[in-house]
Amino acid sequence: MIVFPNCKINLGLHITRKRPDGFHDLETVFYPLPVTDALEVLSDSTALQFESSGIAVPGNTADNLCVKAFHLLQQDFPALPLVNIHLLKNIPIGAGLGGGSSDAAFMLQLLNQKFQLGIGEAALVDYAARLGSDCPFFIVNKPCYATGRGEIMETVALDLSGYSFLLVHPGIHVNTGWAFQQLTPKAATYSLRELIGQPVETWKGIMTNDFEAPVFQAHPVLAEIKEEMYKGGAVYATMSGSGSAVLGIFPKNKIADILWDASYRVFTIR
Structure with missing residues (x-):
């Protein structure tokens, strides 16, 4: 089976x-x-x-x-x-x-x-x-x-089938235990449950991942990948979990043709 x-x-x-x-x-x-x-x-x-x-x-x-x-x-x-x-x-x-x-x-x-x-x-x-x-x-x-x-x-009723996704993993392994040690827990200033009900185009600059700051500081290339996705037309981009894969959400079938390093693993979901 x-x-x-x-x-x-x-x-x-x-x-x-x-x-x-x-x-x-x-x-x-x-x-x-x-x-x-x-x-x-x-x-x-x-x-x-x-x-x-x-x-x-x-x-x-x-x-x-x-x-x-x-x-x-x-x-x-x-x-x-x-x-x-x-x-x-x-x-x-x-x-x-x-x-x-x-x-x-x-x-x-x-x-x-x-x-x-x-x-x-x-x-x-x-x-x-x-x-x-x-x-x-x-x-x-x-x-x-x-x-x-x-x-x-x-x-939750969240359907993103009207968008295309780009996942980029540059081969960096982020230890989850280390990532947690870099954080000072704090109460969220907004509810993700409410925010995901808003249009995806409004998420940029509001929806955040607390792990990004310390992980990006340790691995600046991840911040560069995220920025490249925004330059390429992503409506929202983020690191997933404690990293190190970076996700871009693009208008349907409009994923940017970005020239990534040959060592990166790149997945497109159209």
Whole structure:
């Protein structure tokens, strides 16, 4: 069985409070985009196996979120058959696009469907939250206004199909833990839930990502990419999550023909 975990972007991101448990409260709007990995699971295995291709996946196999997702379900479903997992990695890592979180959430859903475990959406969201703060979004996988660690979600009527998207990743890996350490949490001065109801053309200069200031200071090329998008006609541009992918929203089928460095990974969604 094969599924295609997609990425997400953040439309605005405010870090509002550091919690007693060490996590942070945030406010953001998650929006799914069709840049995908491919995740395949085969049963009839004598041992749990994981392999990957495409972009190199760092770390030990035991720490991979797909493997952790399997073990998490196995705790409650001990008869869960062992499987072979193959991940074709295409979503850039450390880019603020939620690729690993998406893989984990899709793994939960794949196992639930393949082995008819009967787990409802609310329970899948709970499992996903135990794997990572962004994981629950990919169970819902619709535009959402999110608070808490990102797991408190409210679907919103946000349809950006009338626009085209440009994602640029220059190969920089931003450590999320480091990025959080650069911030001083503060209450937002406006509500993202209200702002996304306004025309996209009004977002520039108002909708912000708190991570941009420290990450752009550490990696000035990201600010340059964002500026190039505005010069090329983007109606709104932002860094996604804690970076380092930069997103531009353009009028439909009017993505600028910008000459990017050959080492950059560039995705267009028309």
